[in-house]
Amino acid sequence: MDQLLQWLLFPGILITLALSTVFSFKSRRAADARTRGIQAARMNISMGGMLLFIAAVQLFLSAESTLRIVIGAIFIVIGLFNLFAGIRNLSIYRSMAPSEQTHR
Known part of the structure; x- marks a missing residue:
């Protein structure tokens, strides 16, 4: 079971890390x-x-300790906040008309 989680979580971390980097560069150059x-x-x-993938690694693939559970919970909260804030902002910016771009 741990091997399956490793094969799912670590590529997920790497893929989302690469996407974060790409979108960051695109955002700065827009x-x-x-x-x-x-x-x-x-x-x-x-x-x-x-952050959610990292939290899953902390909670499921590490030895259970109070510190790891607390760190995993913090990563879950921050990850969910980023996820929902990103979804909200994406819907706002997609609905923005081209004439509203200069009024930001």
């Missing part, structure tokens, strides 16, 4: 505010997923 916001929201979603 010319307009709408594109910048969309890329930043995607980065937050990816980062939230990465």
Whole structure:
């Protein structure tokens, strides 16, 4: 069971890390505010997923200790916050009309 979790969680961490990096670079290089916001929201979603994967590693693949459980719980809370904030921001920026870009 641990081997299966390792084969699922570690690639998940690496994929979301790569996506966070790509979206971060795209966000910083974007010319307009709408594109910048969309890329930043995607980065937050990816980062939230990465933190959830890391929390799963802490909770399921490590020796059980109070410190690991607390760290895993903190990562879950921060990851869920990033995930939901990214989804909210993505919906806001996608619904923004091109004429509203300059009013940010």
